[in-house]
Amino acid sequence: MFMSGSASLYEKRKGVYPKAVDGFYRRLKWAIMAVTLTIYWGTPWLRWDRGPYAPDQAVLVDLAHRRFYMFSIEIWPQEFYYVAGLLIMAGIGLFLVTSAVGRAWCGYACPQTVWTDLYQHVERFVDGDRNAQLRLAKAPWGAAKIARRLFKWSVWLGIAFVTGGAWIFYFADAPTLQREFWSGTAAWQAYATTFVLTATTFVLGGFMREQVCIYMCPWPRIQTAMLDEKSLIVTYKHWRGETRGSLKKAQAHPGAFGDCVDCNQCVAVCPTGIDIREGPQIGCITCALCIDACDKVMAQVGRPRGLIDYCTQDDAEAEQKGAAPRPVLKTLLRPRTIAYFAVWAGIGAAMLFALGARERLEISAQQDRNPIFVRLSDGAIRNAYTVKLRNMQARPRPMEVGLTGLPGGRMWTDAGLRETAATTVRTTVPADSVAKLRIFLTLPSRGPARQDFRFTVRAIDREGGSASEPARFERP
């Protein structure tokens, strides 16, 4: 059996030329685009004074030194659970948003949506609106078309470049990196990252667009599973709109047609090229631009707005049976969204509490295992430990290491000799770093085979603070 042609197996992308539209949701999208892009491009340039021993960039992922700075918070690698907590909050935040307002993330805040939107505005600026774009797409390749295409692609490429280029500033001091970038002295990773992100932005925003949402992104599938009958989705109120008919037909046959004048504006403005009147579908990112388009037409023909509107499936059913439309706010408050919010806020509060209470001074001690003990010539037994002092403050701190529960213990570091042995060891830990001390500890040979004690550390500056760590002394 032969296949009837590859057309049935593989589908050519259908061109999408969304029409410009104005309205409440369009303006909301403008505002969100302005805010998200400002955050993305502006954040690395914010400064935050941390004193002479730490970088002054407000948000910095310092991979080289393994530090994450976010305004007044500094996170060390062993505190990475804060970042994990943030990611969990982001995840639950998405659940919350999805259960409350459906695919609002997709429609408004997803980078793919924001940049595609930006690219489409460029496209309209260069090629004109939908109809001009359609004409140009059909036109044969000539000097004018090539010139327009080159111009459009170079503007896209410019946006892609500043998009990809901005990313690297989150990982190094932005002003320095920018100078290095242009003088060709930045790390090759900076150029490679910029190149890759420029290329992906250009391709995903300029050419792939809705294909990313429909075929590549896992999130629509997950959301499909999370949406329920009480989630807001963009709904064509077919009970009100059908049977479709032009204004002329409707006037000729009063009562035979619904509110939909079949003007096709909802299809023309859709950035993913779907017809919302076919019902809920995976291609709908709920950007609500069709609501704006339809509201405008309804106003022109003197019919009430909201033929296409945000509406839950349950409300749609109730409305079909004659109930009045329910205000959007009322649909937001329900047990599921409240539960998500409670979990989300609970994690946030717990993290804030943990951040506020965390100790900025830590000690850890590791006993030498090979050999466990050494007999000295006077018969005393020596154990050795690697003691690490973590000073998480952005200034050097003098510290004193001591012993509790080990009377008679004398210690010294490998920087000194046994003659300097004392009950404490003092050192200054540099700013924002770990001091590694090798501590030799002696006790007389007579005593239990194992003696548990604690290493303590005390900051001997005005701020003070202390920490301790269990350890063990062993004899033959």
Added chain:
Amino acid sequence: MADDKRIDPATGTEIKHHEWDGIQELDTPLPRWWLWTFYATILFAIGYMIAYPAIPMIDRATGGMLGWSSRGALDKELAARERQIAPIRRAIAETPVTALPGRPELMQQAVEGGRAAFRVHCVQCHGSGAAGSRGYPNLNDDDWLWGGDLATIEKTITAGVRNPDHDATRQSLMPAFGKDQLLTAAQVDDVVAHVRAISGQDRPSAASRRGDKVFADNCAVCHGPAGKGNRELGAPNLTDAIWLYGGDAGTIHETVWNSRHGVMPRWDDKLDKATIRMLAAYVHSLGGGEAAPPAGAGAGR
């Protein structure tokens, strides 16, 4: 066949003929760009197979046009590492060992380099933790046959102990007092009792008092009148708690009767100057290292 084609009313897409528990599958077409991506990966794979080792043959894989190999990559990494540490090795070789403590960073690098070299060259006798074993000194403690400051340790490593082909080798020759009949069996018993007494393991006895005299006549010339040893001669301190071969009466008897002549190879013909210096720094750092003795100081403690 064409007439039993069923179309899904909602999507307009053909429904496949199979069915599981009432669940049917739509024959939704893949996007064409996906097909191009698939072809591109095939092309990439062909290119990769030409450029890199790919197809397994009987005893090796095809070489690939770029000549890449994992061994070659490793060699490159090792060479890069060598280049990186070459200036450190040079600096260590050019800095006298006694000057190392004055340069803490270089000292630290020397200790770490020595730690690595120790694992290759020294652990066979001294153990991985340098704790030694019977007859092989523990390098962690504060008891040194020849001295525990940096320069002395370096000299011992360089020349070895009782090494026949090195002029400056550490050399000490304790006679086999019993075997060579320099002392009678009774005298050996007495001197063993004396050593047990001065090391605080036994109370003084009649035998140890007799041994005192034997010790003074035969042993004190190297071990010192009080038995505290002499590092110039490599004679161990007999009064401390550390015994290279064992401090019980039987072992001390065996030592006096047969003598002990432990050996260590010279390392200056196997290792370069920097490595020996790093080994000295590492051994010194283990906890028993001593400060350099003041100039002109004689016998050990």
